[in-house]
Structure formats: C-alpha cells, structure tokens
Amino acid sequence: MHFLNRIKKTTAFKLFKRMFIRENAIACQLLGLCSALAVSNTMQNAITMGIGVTIVTILTSITISSMRKIIPHEFRIITYMIVISTFVIFFDMYLKSYFPDISKALGPYVGLIITNCIIMGRQEAFASQNSPLISIVDAIGNGLSYTKVLIVIAFFREFLAFGTIFGFNVVNKGFEKCVVMAMAPGAFFVLAIYIWIFKSIAHISTEK
Amino acid sequence: MLQKIKSILFIVILSCMSTIILLSFDSKTKAKIKANNEFILKKTVLELCDFKPTKENYDALFEQNIKRIKIKDKDAYINSNGNYILQFDGIGLWGKLKGLVLLNKDMKTIENICIISQDETPGIGSKIADDKYLAKYKKTVLEPELKLCTRKKATEKNEIDAISGATFSSSALLKTINNTIKSVRG
Numbered sequence: 161m162h163f164l165n166r167i168k169k170t171t172a173f174k175l176f177k178r179m180f181i182r183e184n185a186i187a188c189q190l191l192g193l194c195s196a197l198a199v200s201n202t203m204q205n206a207i208t209m210g211i212g213v214t215i216v217t218i219l220t221s222i223t224i225s226s227m228r229k230i231i232p233h234e235f236r237i238i239t240y241m242i243v244i245s246t247f248v249i250f251f252d253m254y255l256k257s258y259f260p261d262i263s264k265a266l267g268p269y270v271g272l273i274i275t276n277c278i279i280m281g282r283q284e285a286f287a288s289q290n291s292p293l294i295s296i297v298d299a300i301g302n303g304l305s306y307t308k309v310l311i312v313i314a315f316f317r318e319f320l321a322f323g324t325i326f327g328f329n330v331v332n333k334g335f336e337k338c339v340v341m342a343m344a345p346g347a348f349f350v351l352a353i354y355i356w357i358f359k360s361i362a363h364i365s366t367e368k
Numbered sequence: 369m370l371q372k373i374k375s376i377l378f379i380v381i382l383s384c385m386s387t388i389i390l391l392s393f394d395s396k397t398k399a400k401i402k403a404n405n406e407f408i409l410k411k412t413v414l415e416l417c418d419f420k421p422t423k424e425n426y427d428a429l430f431e432q433n434i435k436r437i438k439i440k441d442k443d444a445y446i447n448s449n450g451n452y453i454l455q456f457d458g459i460g461l462w463g464k465l466k467g468l469v470l471l472n473k474d475m476k477t478i479e480n481i482c483i484i485s486q487d488e489t490p491g492i493g494s495k496i497a498d499d500k501y502l503a504k505y506k507k508t509v510l511e512p513e514l515k516l517c518t519r520k521k522a523t524e525k526n527e528i529d530a531i532s533g534a535t536f537s538s539s540a541l542l543k544t545i546n547n548t549i550k551s552v553r554g
Contacts (some may be wrong), residue, residue: 178429184540230378231378232371232378232379234375235375235379237380238379239378239379239382242379242382242383243382243386243388245386246386246389248389249390250390251388253390253393253394253397254397256397256401256404257397257400257401257404258400260401260404262407276481339489339492343489354400
C-alpha cells in the first residue's frame, strides 16, 4: 500500500491521470474526432485503432523528444509529419502481413492515423519540450484516453446496430436493430452525448 | 544562411532515413502480403466450388482442382467438373461490388455466387452478400438474361427477388452478373 501511494504522488502518475481522465483527448480537447466517428462501429475495430494510435504516439513521442534539441524550429511540423507517417506506414504494413482480416476491416482508416490531430498535438505541446521518459507517460495517457472513448462509443453503436458485443450475439430475434447507429449519423449522436455527459460531470466536479 | 542550410539538411537526412527504414521493411513484408492476397483469392474460389480449404491444404487443393484460363482475354478459372469461375466487378449504391460466379459449362446456368467485397448500406443493402440471399441465384438460368422481381415473387428460372428497401443494391448485383456472363458468352 505504501508503495502504491508513493507511485500516486509521482509527477508521472499525476500527468497520466490528468491526460487519461481530465484532459481527455476527444471529449475535452476535441481532437481526433474524424477517426473516432469512422472506426467506432464495432468494438474490435475500436480496440485495434486505439492500440494503433497509442503505439504510434508512444514511438513518435520517444523519437521527437530525443531529437528535440536539434529539430529546426521553422521545420518542426514537417518533422513531426515525417516521423508520424513513417510509424503509421510501418503499422499498416505490419497489419497487412500478419493480421490481414483486421487490416481489411479497418481499411483506409489505418492510414488516417497520420491525420489524427492528437498525435501532432502531443508532439507540439509536450514531446518537443520534455524529456523522453515523461513524454512516454504523456503519450500513453493520451493514447489510452482516446482508446477508452472509442471503446465506449463502439459498445453502444455495435449493440444498437448489430445486437452484438465484440462479435457475440446477445439479443434475441425480437430486438429491433437500429441501423443508423452503424453509419456516420449514429456516430455523431453517441459522440455528442458522450461529450455532453463528460462536460457535465467535469462542470459539477469543478463547482464543488 | 548557414542556419537555413543546416535546417534543410536536417529535413533531407530525416526523410532519407525514413525512406530507407520503410523500404527495408517493405521488402521484408512484400512477399507475405502477396501470399495473403493469393490465399484469400484461392480460398474464395475453392469455397465457391464447395471445397473446404484450410491454411495447410488450400494450395494443394487449388493445384489439383482449379486451372487458370482466359476467356475472351478475361482471367477466369475452370474446375475439375468443367464449370467456369468468373470474377465480376461492378458498382453498387455506394461503392465497388466484387465477387465470383460459378457458371455451368453451358455458360447459361449459375451454380453458385459469392461476394468478395461490397460497400452497400449496412443492414439493408449489405444483405446482398448474405448466403441466404445469394442462394436465390443458385440454379438460375440466363435465358436470355436474369430479371429482378420487385412487385411479384420470382417464379421463372431467370427471375430473382429483390430485397425490400434495397432495390438499387439488388439490381446493381443482378446487372453486374448479367453483363459479366454476357461478355464471356459473346
């Protein structure tokens, strides 16, 4: 117990907690919404995409943070782009060779990880100014908070649109499937409700 | 001036390193990705002919039973019964429609159909890829061609029921199959 309390007091853990819960990438910073809408239709896709974004963010943060002293200031965005693209293409090729079914399910959205504002945002706001070790914590916190939101949205969308949870059928024949949840409008509804609930809870807790 | 040169040099070196890393990884995985695509195609062709391929025996099964041929300059396959397997490519409501059709040697009767990829409305148009719907195509005859039935139930040998609420998708599939088979019949 004492060891756990000591961990909780460290800067790293406080940072992780802040990124994972309070300054949630999607609900608070409102970043990475496009891919969140597209890929959250089933839980399998959500988890794969979440893991992809987390891994790419961690690797990019380590790279950028190690190079932060030599990146020329006026070319820093280009640098982030090159590094992020390299890791995403790497991830895409890896999926295509070893997990072709998942690659087919995610389709073009793996390439869209490059455009995910969360990764670029974390490089600019954190990794380019802090040491590699703490940048890893920041990357993990943001990546996992993105994954968390994706999983919650995917849970509701998959259940309402297909009647399944993670591919397992959990409803009987009488269940009226809501097909719009599988498409973009459904994603908008669920995401908006999620952000609304998140902000309400945040508002109530700061009022205390 | 020197500062600008240093900055540009940095970007050039970074891009070169990134390219080298990706090219080397690509050469390592290229063979595996090609093998994956081959596997999916061969597996689909075999399953269309009612075989049950597994990861171990699909290649042997394919070599024994399927032969690649060209009909009027189009790639096709012929199985040990003499039936043809054609690939059809068309356009559905939202995107491309791709599949395989098992055609009798008389080039008029459809034995089996499967869909490789489709982009129709999930839950409604996507039902054209369901085995239950595709079973309607079995043993239909193109005399002179397939017809879609929207207002009445299909009775003749060349008639297919449409899916309620997915007339466009059902019709797109039917037209694609008609055109593909007619193009090889000549």
